[in-house]
Amino acid sequence: MAPAITLAAEEPTLSAANTGFMLICSALVMLMTPGLAFFYGGMVRVKSTLNMLMMSFISLGIVTVLWVLYGFSMAFGTDTGSVIGWNSDWVGLGNIGLTELWDGYTIPVYVFLVFQLMFAVLTPALISGALADRVKFTAWALFVALWATIVYFPVAHWVWGAGGWAFELGVIDFAGGTAVHINAGAAALGVILVIGKRIGFKKDPMRPHSLPLVMLGAGLLWFGWFGFNAGSWLGNDDGVGALMFVNTQVATGAAVLGWLAYEKIRHGAFTTLGAASGAVAGLVAITPAGGAVSPLGAIAIGVIAGVLCAMAVGLKYKFGYDDSLDVVGVHLVGGILGSLLIGFFATGKGQSDVAGLFYGGGLDQFWKQCAGVLGVLAYSLVVSAVLALLLDKTIGMRVSEDDEVAGIDQAEHAETAYDFSGAGGGAARTATTAPVAPAESKKVDA
Template identity: 50%
Template sequence: MDTGSIAWLITATALVLFMTPGVAFFYGGLVKAKSVISMMMMSFGALGLISVLWILYGYNMSVAGSPTAFSGNPFSDFGLGQLATSVGGNVGLLSATYGATFAIITVALISGAVADRAKFGSWMIFAGVWATLVYFPVAAWVWGGGWILNLGDSMGLSGVIDYAGGTAVHINAGAAALALALVLGKRIGFQKGITKPHNVPLVLLGAAILWFGWFGFNAGAEWITGLANVGLIVVNTLGATAAAILAWMLVEKFKDGKATSVGAASGAVAGLVAITPACANLEPGWALLLGAVAGAVCALAVELKFKLGFDDSLDVVGIHLVGGIIGTLYLGLFAIDTGFFTGGGNFGQLAVQAIAAFSVLVYSFVIAYLLGLAIEKTIGFRIRNEDELAGIDTSVHGETGYALERV
């Protein structure tokens, strides 16, 4: 690999790693002031734990080797010692590190569904086991030679398109988030308007960091192709996100009479989620339409938790699950050369996209629900009601986010 591609891979890895603190800021600003430490620690805990597990065996599991394999052998190169000493190991280790950043942020995203009420130790157990049973194998299915990557060939159709993680990251995390929200139940006094973001500037800072890092998230893998499609990916990442902001604010204006800054930040994330699988396979005009659709639909979808009665605290389901599904299925209609409207009226692309999306959704939901339920019934996953009312930061971490003293 040339030095320019190596430099870009290192840069992209750092950008995507920075996204997890961005999630921490985004989520941290959305919760109550007495929950901000707990919320941010769930992201930083995932950063530490998943990094270690990925190096030990997660990377091995993410390479399936064949379409029939559930995952790679976790013990094939335990701790990456063989890769480190192999010919080409320098590039291999960089690629492995880049993959780790995706695993980290996928787990961190789930935490928003259980804000204000989850034990930190239980969350860490869930994070490690879920990553092992769900994320690492799904990454192998989608990118590591597994059945999703080869689904089109097995059906005589076009291959599944998921350039940067509509299925493996966003649908995967969103389905797990829904499962945990159901297991842990509603916060005390759950109803529309009961809690408001305690720090809106923190939310906007987090969204800005996410958008910044997402250029590495979407365009990072272009080192493989010598940056052949990087221009298309970059312009689509900008355009879809911008369109989603406008669409979300427009829905807010018509629905509630005011466009909010939190809505603009949420719209940005919804657009980023939707363009993730599609960034390299849409013309820019269709990417703008995708962003607009995702922004509008996700703005409406976040209200479903009040109608259906599940407490997804920070709208992981409404943004990541719904946005991931939209972006993944949209390719079946408008992907360059293979979409129904852009490739001669063939539904084949839509068929394989739908199979991949809903297979990951069901698998992630079932495993996350069973795992969360097992933790809740044994050591407990949800904190006590009195601790929730007193403030989870103090009861779980012995800290407060804002230590204000009179002088």
């Protein structure tokens, strides 16, 4: 018998299919930031609509430039001390070959970096929903730049960068439960504890001005999230990305049902805002877990997230922190749930052979998930609060009381979302238009 011959593992070669797939996923993730802007924009009052849209859109400009200059290098460069990366060849994205592959994969470095850029853009935009109606736009823009540099880039390295402490510990985060959602939710809590409540919080009605806009934003987020989640496997060769795609849909649908069921039992109605919020809660919760669990596990995670996030949004009234659009209740709580439930529902047949408690794996993975959750939560909460405090004591974080009451759109952007002057009027219109009943007029809340 001839001696056995051991062949060296073949080096990956550029895959046009995977490259095209990842470019499409990158575009889908980019769409999530405008989708988030619409989602948040519909949830605020008329006088704050444009400001809410701009707080998301400005992240597309600021974080993109910082990512090119140094962000990608900090997040994915050579590890230093398990806390930060650096690669001088990537500063300004210089010295990257057109067909140079991301290590171990079949896609170019350029494709990987632009996919990760869209995550970096979205994450600070998520924070903005907690700060509606009251933050100076200049202060917000500066906060985004500082937060991305000091918080997001290092945390992304911890979780996904080779050598990062969470990565090396074995914390599972398929697409951003810790690095994106817990990170943003904890930051939101840190900032609102510093800047305080909106004028009229718990006294004045602050209802969403456009629920159709909220539903449109939620739909765009749901659509874009398939790229966010399925694309995070960086290829399409072994079925794991397909599993994540399926679980994304399944968990989100289950979370909508869970949220609405809780809402009906607790408040007596199925609301469109609840359906949209439930969808986002499910998307958040399945983000870290979807590559490790089965579709039945995804249903369980979705229902749990839908119910518990619906319960969590009411905590702001109990504890007195003004989380305007429920970033803490949905993103922080949903991210924690999704990350920790991996320790129970991981099957060992998805992205890795790691099994959770319900599949014979014990609690070892659960404790690893706890370490990742607590590490990111504590760091982001404290550093974000310190950044907000420094900005508040220097340039000031909040607009004046008069500007907040009159409307931040006009004060900060010299515009209004809706121009009612062209809607008609005059004597003929006045004569044929029935007056608004007093009881109905009280429902109008600008």
